[in-house]
Amino acid sequence: MPPYRTLILLILATVVVGLAFTTPGRNDAAHTEAPAQELTPPSELALMMRAMAIHADSVKAAVNRGGxxxxxxxxxxxxxxxxPTKGMxxxxxxxxxxxxxxxNKLGRLYKVKKGERQQAYNALVQSxxxxxxxHCPGPLMRIKKMYIATE
Ligand code: HEC
Known part of the structure; x- marks a missing residue:
């Protein structure tokens, strides 16, 4: 399934970039400050958000193919x-x-008839x-691209 493949590629790319930045002795001056922040693990809320975005993407794929x-x-x-992330x-x-x-929108999505799922999915993305x-406007651009276009 293409969405998962994209995700795997993204994760691989992140790991490769991460390794490049942690190569020892590459830039000693920068190393004194940067690593602590790079290594801060994502918050419980941030991780849940990533899972929510992946879930919504797979709902979209399912609705589009009628699965x-x-x-x-x-x-x-x-x-x-x-x-949430500290300080947020x-x-x-x-x-x-x-x-x-x-x-509520999530519950509705799982309750409605197949023919009403597109609308229920778009209502979920709206939420x-x-x-x-x-709260946290950064991902808004990405979220706006998640709607299923209606003609
Ligand atoms: C009730 C409020 C709320 C809802 C609903 C919500 N978000 Fe979030 N979202 C947040 C907050 C707050 C953060 C910042 C979390 C943090 O940094 O701890 C966040 C973070 C994110 C991130 C960045 C995660 C990261 O890697 O740091 C993404 C992507 C995201 N949300 C997508 C979504 C998607 C897609 C949905 C709907 C399926 C959604 N959000 C629903 C409040 C919300």
Missing amino acids: NLPPYPKAFKKLPTAE HIDPITFPTFAKDYE CANCHGT
Whole structure:
């Protein structure tokens, strides 16, 4: 499946670039500051987001070919309490509201008839975009490309 192949290539590319930057003795001056930050592991929330994006991509592929949805992702129930990146501001009112909306749209996607999945999927992507409008706008460009075009 092409989306997975792209992901694997991305991971390989990241590893190769990562190795290039950690080659010992290459640039000693830069080494005194950079590595600590590069090695900070992604937050629980960031990892969940990556899984949510992969899940949405595979839903999109399934809807486009009229196939079965991937298994319901129960793990995303923890979205409201997942630990964010240190120092990231999470609004105590809007974040849980947007998280609940995402959960509702996810539930609906798995409930509707096959013919209504395209619309339900686009509503799910809209719920990603809504939260990202106020929290972490970086991935918005990517999210906007996730909609299934409707004619
Ligand atoms: C309730 C709010 C909310 C919803 C809903 C949401 N996001 Fe996020 N997203 C965030 C926040 C906050 C971060 C930053 C997480 C961190 O750095 O700890 C984030 C981070 C990300 C990242 C970057 C992860 C990384 O590698 O650092 C991607 C990609 C992403 N979201 C995509 C999505 C997609 C796709 C959806 C819908 C399927 C979605 N988000 C739904 C709030 C949300």
